[in-house]
Amino acid sequence: MTSTQVTLIQIDNYGPWTVTPEPRREVDLQTLQSRLYADLSQLVGNREGYVFFTRFDNMVAVTNGIDGDAHALIQESVGNRYPVTVSLGIAVDERPIAALGRASEYLQEAGSAQDKSRQEILEGETLPERERGEEDVHIAHFDVNDATGKYTDQLNAFDTFIHIEQGYAELMRYMRTAHDALSFFVGGDNVIAVCPSLSRADYHDAIDHVDEAVGVDLKVGAGRARTAHDAGMQAKHELEVCREEGTLVELAWE
Numbered sequence: 001m002t003s004t005q006v007t008l009i010q011i012d013n014y015g016p017w018t019v020t021p022e023p024r025r026e027v028d029l030q031t032l033q034s035r036l037y038a039d040l041s042q043l044v045g046n047r048e049g050y051v052f053f054t055r056f057d058n059m060v061a062v063t064n065g066i067d068g069d070a071h072a073l074i075q076e077s078v079g080n081r082y083p084v085t086v087s088l089g090i091a092v093d094e095r096p097i098a099a100l101g102r103a104s105e106y107l108q109e110a111g112s113a114q115d116k117s118r119q120e121i122l123e124g125e126t127l128p129e130r131e132r133g134e135e136d137v138h139i140a141h142f143d144v145n146d147a148t149g150k151y152t153d154q155l156n157a158f159d160t161f162i163h164i165e166q167g168y169a170e171l172m173r174y175m176r177t178a179h180d181a182l183s184f185f186v187g188g189d190n191v192i193a194v195c196p197s198l199s200r201a202d203y204h205d206a207i208d209h210v211d212e213a214v215g216v217d218l219k220v221g222a223g224r225a226r227t228a229h230d231a232g233m234q235a236k237h238e239l240e241v242c243r244e245e246g247t248l249v250e251l252a253w254e
């Protein structure tokens with residue numbers, strides 16, 4: 001059984017800040033957002049977690065093994081380095097979407113994302129060390145088959161992007177609806193999904209669904225471990241097995 005610890009990272013009062021005292025230069029906002037993501041990726045990644053940029057003003061992290069004090073340090077570090085602050089909601093659940101749902105509620109209950117007085121909230125529950133298990137986090141790494149040969153080397157970069165995004169959109173919706181999983185585009189032709197316990201047949205169904213719906217061919221490697229980093233690394237190795245053997249689904253535990 002999985003126990004995914006999810007942290008919602010939300011920039012405080014960011015909407016109003018982007019237009020105060022007047023609209024700020026877009027390039028500066030893009031620079032701030034990407035640097036903040038990069039810093040969070042290191043701050044969380046150095047502690048074996050994963051952060052996904054999602055909408056940049058809201059980011060989702062898998063933080064098994066990162067306790068409340070470590071979250072507070074990450075929050076303080078951002079506050080010291082940036083002209084904005086972040087609020088953090090943390091929750092644990094077998095179903096990744098349920099964990100994110102509760103993490104979101106902690107912030108929503110503390111006030112609106114655009115409430116000036118709601119700042120640097122740190123609320124929620126972390127998984128106690130004694131309750132952590134070796135298979136708490138399941139990560140699936142999806143990749144488009146031969147994206148280079150079929151798209152990158154054939155089409156212009158924008159039409160390639162549309163194909164990849166369509167595959168991503170269909171996959172993220174399917175995985176959320178069918179399995180309460182959270183799937184995130186991570187660049188290139190890659191999607192990383194934070195999953196509950198799924199079977200080989202479940203993964204085959206997801207791949208079949210995306211192929212039927214939008215004609216994008218995927219393969220997937222999956223891993224399970226104590227932390228996002230370890231599960232994700234297993235998933236990458238399994239994806240290499242897919243490449244070597246020409247298979248579509250490889251699970252580290254079978």
Ligand SMILES: Nc1nc2c(ncn2[C@@H]2O[C@H](COP(=O)(O)OP(=O)(O)OP(=O)(O)O)[C@@H](O)[C@H]2O)c(=O)[nH]1
Nearest residue numbers: 143144145146147148149186187188189190236243
């Ligand atoms: N974030 C991330 N991106 C990756 C990873 N591996 C590949 N990519 C991206 O995916 C793009 C395509 O690379 P591949 O997936 O290896 O190439 P492919 O043409 O799809 O070939 P096959 O995957 O072997 O079918 C690269 O340009 C990278 O942007 C990964 O592990 N993580």
